Amino acid sequence: MTEKASTCCGKSAECVCAKQATCSCGKQSALHCTCDKSTTENKVDGARCSCRARPAGECTCDRASTENQKPADPCACGVRPADACTCEKAADGGFNPSENETDFTTKK
Secondary structure, three states: OOOOOOOOOOOOOOOHHHHHOEOOOOOOEOOOOOOOOHHHHOOOOOOEOOOOOOEOOOOOOOOHHHHOOOOOOEOOOOOOEOOOOOOOOOOOOOOOHHHHOOOOOOOO
16 A cells, blocks of 8 residues: 555545645656746645645645645644644654655656
8 A cells, every 4th residue: 555644635545735846846747846946845844734745824726725724723834734743743653755766757
């Protein structure tokens, strides 16, 4: 079984939100930005969206409207809900969805 984040919004081993998440510049996948923001957007530290590919509060998947709201009862990082922590203090804080992806467009 493929590992995924405990807070991932998919119902299977696939993280649906991580597939939908994009770089803030446009069409490239999150963590694979090619625009002038690539130096800051191709790595995510601290609290992240549930897909773990974007910073918390800056989600770009179809759950952005709920993901980007400030929680009333935040986790230790202060940005995500207490029961959905995604920063380094979470039990699976080191999870990175891009490590489980295969880039068939550039690898030979």
